[in-house]
Amino acid sequence: SVTGVQTCALPICLLAWTTTPWTLPTNFALAVGPEIEYAVVPAGPAGAADGGEAGTRYLIAKSLAGSYAKDFGYESSEEVLAAITETHFGLDLAGIRYERLFDYYVDAEKFNTDNAWQILVDGYVGDGDGTGIVHQAPAYGEDDQRVCNDAGIPTYVSINERGEFNSIVTDFEGQHVFEANRPISQHLKAAGRVLRQASYEHSYPHCYRCKNPLIYKAVSSWFVETTKLRDRMLELNQEIDWTPDHTRDGSFGKWLENVRDWAISRNRFWGAPIPVWKSDDPNYPRIDVYGSMEELERDFGVRPSDFHRPVIDELTRPNPDDPTGKSTMRRVPEVLDCWFESGSMPFAQAHYPFENREWFDSHNPGDYIVEYVGQTRGWFYTLHVLSTALFDRPAFKAAISHGIILGNDGQKMSKSLRNYPDVNEVFDRDGADAMRWFLLSSPILRGGNLIVTEQGIREGVRQVLLPLWNTWYFFSLYANASNYEAKWSTASTDLLDRYLLSKTHDLINEVEAHLNKFDSYSAAASLRDFADVLTNWYVRRSRDRFWEGDAQAFDTLYTVLEIVSRVAAPLLPMVTEEIWRGLTGGRSVHLESWPDASKLPHDAALVSAMDQVRTVSSVASSLRKAASLRVRLPLAKLTVVTKNVAALNQFAEIIAEELNVKHVELVEMSLDSTSEFGVIKRLTVNSRAAGPRIGKSVQAVIQAAKSGD
Numbered sequence: 001s002v003t004g005v006q007t008c009a010l011p012i013c014l015l016a017w018t019t020t021p022w023t024l025p026t027n028f029a030l031a032v033g034p035e036i037e038y039a040v041v042p043a044g045p046a047g048a049a050d051g052g053e054a055g056t057r058y059l060i061a062k063s064l065a066g067s068y069a070k071d072f073g074y075e076s077s078e079e080v081l082a083a084i085t086e087t088h089f090g091l092d093l094a095g096i097r098y099e100r101l102f103d104y105y106v107d108a109e110k111f112n113t114d115n116a117w118q119i120l121v122d123g124y125v126g127d128g129d130g131t132g133i134v135h136q137a138p139a140y141g142e143d144d145q146r147v148c149n150d151a152g153i154p155t156y157v158s159i160n161e162r163g164e165f166n167s168i169v170t171d172f173e174g175q176h177v178f179e180a181n182r183p184i185s186q187h188l189k190a191a192g193r194v195l196r197q198a199s200y201e202h203s204y205p206h207c208y209r210c211k212n213p214l215i216y217k218a219v220s221s222w223f224v225e226t227t228k229l230r231d232r233m234l235e236l237n238q239e240i241d242w243t244p245d246h247t248r249d250g251s252f253g254k255w256l257e258n259v260r261d262w263a264i265s266r267n268r269f270w271g272a273p274i275p276v277w278k279s280d281d282p283n284y285p286r287i288d289v290y291g292s293m294e295e296l297e298r299d300f301g302v303r304p305s306d307f308h309r310p311v312i313d314e315l316t317r318p319n320p321d322d323p324t325g326k327s328t329m330r331r332v333p334e335v336l337d338c339w340f341e342s343g344s345m346p347f348a349q350a351h352y353p354f355e356n357r358e359w360f361d362s363h364n365p366g367d368y369i370v371e372y373v374g375q376t377r378g379w380f381y382t383l384h385v386l387s388t389a390l391f392d393r394p395a396f397k398a399a400i401s402h403g404i405i406l407g408n409d410g411q412k413m414s415k416s417l418r419n420y421p422d423v424n425e426v427f428d429r430d431g432a433d434a435m436r437w438f439l440l441s442s443p444i445l446r447g448g449n450l451i452v453t454e455q456g457i458r459e460g461v462r463q464v465l466l467p468l469w470n471t472w473y474f475f476s477l478y479a480n481a482s483n484y485e486a487k488w489s490t491a492s493t494d495l496l497d498r499y500l501l502s503k504t505h506d507l508i509n510e511v512e513a514h515l516n517k518f519d520s521y522s523a524a525a526s527l528r529d530f531a532d533v534l535t536n537w538y539v540r541r542s543r544d545r546f547w548e549g550d551a552q553a554f555d556t557l558y559t560v561l562e563i564v565s566r567v568a569a570p571l572l573p574m575v576t577e578e579i580w581r582g583l584t585g586g587r588s589v590h591l592e593s594w595p596d597a598s599k600l601p602h603d604a605a606l607v608s609a610m611d612q613v614r615t616v617s618s619v620a621s622s623l624r625k626a627a628s629l630r631v632r633l634p635l636a637k638l639t640v641v642t643k644n645v646a647a648l649n650q651f652a653e654i655i656a657e658e659l660n661v662k663h664v665e666l667v668e669m670s671l672d673s674t675s676e677f678g679v680i681k682r683l684t685v686n687s688r689a690a691g692p693r694i695g696k697s698v699q700a701v702i703q704a705a706k707s708g709d
Helices: 021-026 062-072 077-083 142-150 177-190 226-237 251-257 293-300 338-343 357-363 373-377 379-391 423-429 432-440 454-481 495-516 520-547 551-568 573-584 604-626 645-659 671-677 687-707
Strands: 029-032 037-042 057-061 086-089 118-121 133-136 241-243 276-279 287-289 328-331 369-372 398-402 635-642 661-668
Touching: 021 177, 029 142, 037 062, 037 077, 057 062, 057 133, 062 077, 118 142, 133 142, 226 251, 226 379, 251 373, 251 379, 338 379, 369 373, 369 379, 373 379, 373 398, 423 432, 432 454, 432 520, 432 573, 454 520, 454 551, 454 573, 495 520, 495 551, 495 604, 520 551, 551 573, 604 635, 604 645, 635 645, 645 661
Parallel strands: 029 118, 241 398, 369 398, 635 661
Antiparallel strands: 029 133, 037 057, 037 086, 276 287, 276 328
């Protein structure tokens, strides 16, 4: 029954709802939404489901009233809406007091509950389900605690660390919360305080290891007041080079914008003890915070042999602020959150500030850090908080926030689920480089997720590993057969040799630029494209020269393989080691310097023209295949409408050989030629390149390109 002084007639039953009946013994308030319209519904002629007689009045969100027709004693929702006697907005219900469900905390002098058991108003309450009136138990809900604290209602935890009710909740003392749901519901039903009880399907947290359900419970904690550091943390965040770039103002920046004070204590035995000693007599309060072993030795007269529990807890001393000499300074029981220790890593590893001050000052901030995207709220964050607070600078200069590696079922990779290929089998069958390439060539380092499949791993073997290895095998086979000892040389005058050397020059610059930006995805793409040029163009078109023992061909391929081994070494360390040592007889490719592109000849015009020749050959081959014209079948003529015909003229013979045609006609692209030969332009989206840049919008762009929009 309501005992307030609002305009509606009294008494009225407030219909609150909850999915956790075990929290009802600590119900201290009800919450309504300020803009929600609430209706007063009288029970039907036969009475209501809680035993209320006909005419008993109930308050519920108007939009939800119809769904309780049977409970109110009506046949339909229309009858319920027609029976409504009055409505009120939630804002008008503030302060109405109600008859509590239990009397465990009724002693206001003992429990400071003078402001409890009233209606509170807050915007988090919705009318999408339930009744639009939410039960508030401040010890077991974040919003509950916030709303109740603002109203001066205290927080009381009614259960112990095992989840069992304490002695204050006398009717259910010793019962586990999940076992107490049924007895509590039965108790309230017997008292006529339940209108409806039903199963409600919703998400519920479980321990990711043991899979047991969890409960949300307030615990007393020590906090770092990070809200005072927010503005400075945001400023320093702008100095960090993030990969992907959107992390700066995206997941990490948003987390900093909405930062809350950081609870750094945990109620466990194991961990780094919080170095705070507190008086055990509240009449003589005192708190001491220690920053070194020397400070402890100064106050306690002994240097502890171990800073961990239980040894550290044995350090006690009389409270200097207690004239009676009876109270004692004792260490608080909490230990530090392990994330506090992780955030302390940069200076803690050097025992700073007690040692290595010069080393730390010259090595901090760190150059580089990498972790998965979830650490924007974990390690990245704790490092940033402590570095901002202690040194007023970032903890790291560059950070990679990669995506999540998923199992073959699309779920997070898990040892318990075994939802990924056996690593040892992959290593034995495909090699360690295959797995490494699969990871580094994926968009995961751009923030995307990656599903691990055997097919994906083998694809890398087919695209890169085998082409490189087969090229090395081809070279060693023919060099040995010709009894020729190849040497490092860039002096060849052959057209294909000069083209390959120029492409190698470009490869060095491209991979170097990508890796300097921590973009292994693009670096891998450059190597993949080069492997195609090396095997499917250069080696294939140069076979006759190797059969004939052409020294320029051997020297050029030797030089390119040696350079490519160094370029690919960070991505394919095992295979490149084997190739490089086989080529040079040296100790290790990983002890070599990065190749210098300036030592290679470069002919940009040649590269552009030959790349165009390759494109012409590829497109024409596709047309042959589409027309079912085998390559062995010679054709009379091929007409190529393209730009830069002058540059391609010298390669007409190559095009003719590639496509088995007797005559190649090169026609400069113009309005006339495009009309004559039916050349049309079509925009095609490179989804592999566009995807990481524009994200989910790539599908819309692809559709627009197809429709001409």
